[in-house]
Amino acid sequence: DGPSVAIVGATGAVGQEFLRVITDRDFPYRSLRLLASERSAGKRLAFEDQEYTVQDLAAPGVFDGVDIALFSAGGSVSRKYGPAAVAGGAVVVDNSSAFRMDPDVPLVIPEVNPEAMANVRLGQGAIVANPNCSTIICLMAATPLHRHAKVLRMVVSTYQAASGAGAAAMEELKLQTQEVLEGKAPTCNIFKQQYAFNIFSHNAPVLENGYNEEEMKMVKETRKIWNDKDVKVTATCIRVPVMRAHAESVNLQFEKSLDEDTAREILRAAPGVTIIDDRAANRFPTPLEVSDKDDVAVGRIRQDLSLEDNRGLDIFVCGDQIRKGAALNAVQIAEMLLK
Numbered sequence: 001d002g003p004s005v006a007i008v009g010a011t012g013a014v015g016q017e018f019l020r021v022i023t024d025r026d027f028p029y030r031s032l033r034l035l036a037s038e039r040s041a042g043k044r045l046a047f048e049d050q051e052y053t054v055q056d057l058a059a060p061g062v063f064d065g066v067d068i069a070l071f072s073a074g075g076s077v078s079r080k081y082g083p084a085a086v087a088g089g090a091v092v093v094d095n096s097s098a099f100r101m102d103p104d105v106p107l108v109i110p111e112v113n114p115e116a117m118a119n120v121r122l123g124q125g126a127i128v129a130n131p132n133c134s135t136i137i138c139l140m141a142a143t144p145l146h147r148h149a150k151v152l153r154m155v156v157s158t159y160q161a162a163s164g165a166g167a168a169a170m171e172e173l174k175l176q177t178q179e180v181l182e183g184k185a186p187t188c189n190i191f192k193q194q195y196a197f198n199i200f201s202h203n204a205p206v207l208e209n210g211y212n213e214e215e216m217k218m219v220k221e222t223r224k225i226w227n228d229k230d231v232k233v234t235a236t237c238i239r240v241p242v243m244r245a246h247a248e249s250v251n252l253q254f255e256k257s258l259d260e261d262t263a264r265e266i267l268r269a270a271p272g273v274t275i276i277d278d279r280a281a282n283r284f285p286t287p288l289e290v291s292d293k294d295d296v297a298v299g300r301i302r303q304d305l306s307l308e309d310n311r312g313l314d315i316f317v318c319g320d321q322i323r324k325g326a327a328l329n330a331v332q333i334a335e336m337l338l339k
């Protein structure tokens with residue numbers, strides 16, 4: 001019973017996590033098709049007591065009979081193959097940036113704006129976009145506060161993990177760390193500069209206005225998800241040598257007063273959010289602690305002392321990039337389709 005599911009990019013970091021999340025959440029499926037590039041075609045993958053043969057996404061008929069297609073193979077792959085899946089009647093849950101800003105495509109974090117996909121039905125081809133991981137992790141914590149006091153301006157600084165650049169970047173971080181410790185020159189295939197024992201500005205292309213694409217995604221996606229074209233957002237996105245969870249410093253300026261105790265209560269009640277905020281022990285969220293976890297962790301919850309009347313808060317958020325930042329969010333969207 002359940003839908004027929006296809007996973008596009010099944011051999012990648014997010015694709016593999018789709019499978020783990022499907023198992024962890026007992027997501028029902030009638031059949032499963034694993035798709036990747038021709039490089040992986042024919043490869044055998046074991047999953048839940050079955051063996052699957054990875055199929056070439058470019059082969060004819062791969063979306064025949066598919067109800068839900070989870071895409072995570074990059075924007076160009078989504079643009080090229082997404083429409084074919086939709087034409088065949090599938091609902092595509094797309095993890096890439098290809099369709100996010102399309103006004104007809106819902107951009108959804110289930111805990112934040114489930115109403116955006118009210119018109120999407122199983123059996124009627126459609127695309128639902130998964131937001132960028134940095135946006136998801138930030139908004140999981142910022143939205144409950146926004147609902148209470150309305151955010152006027154948000155300033156984000158990110159500390160982003162290797163996984164955001166895919167499985168090969170995670171391998172490069174491991175390899176470089178070893179190489180540097182052995183006194184060898186680090187292999188730089190994915191990133192242009194040394195990654196181990198270093199940090200650098202996010203690798204996304206830098207635009208005319210000086211922001212890189214990752215930063216502009218946070219600006220534009222927040223406006224779309226909150227359905228608030230006026231909210232002011234600015235971001236600085238940085239890559240740090242961490243394996244799979246992003247950290248973000250988020251400064252929020254509100255229309256109404258919001259004191260830190262109330263903020264803590266609001267966050268304690270927020271689904272998908274865990275508070276780690278022990279000042280006495282100096283214990284706050286870390287990327288390692290949230291790795292492989294579903295919840296986003298929030299700490300350093302404090303009043304912004306540069307603003308009057310409790311009109312601002314500073315928080316520090318960590319979330320597993322592969323899980324809530326990508327695979328889990330997409331599977332939650334798929335679960336909403338089954339309701």
Ligand code: A2P
Pocket residue numbers: 008009010011012013014015035036037038039040041057072073074077165166167168
């Ligand atoms: P493959 O392993 O065959 O290259 P990651 O984000 O971890 O780098 O993973 C990317 C995923 O997207 C992989 O599963 C990869 O498959 C898949 N992929 C990349 N390019 C294509 C393509 N042109 N057609 C189909 N799948 C692709």
Ligand code: 11C
Pocket residue numbers: 095096097131132133134160161163164165214217321
């Ligand atoms: C990262 N968020 O951590 C990025 C990469 O729009 O889905 C994913 C880009 C995207 O590097």
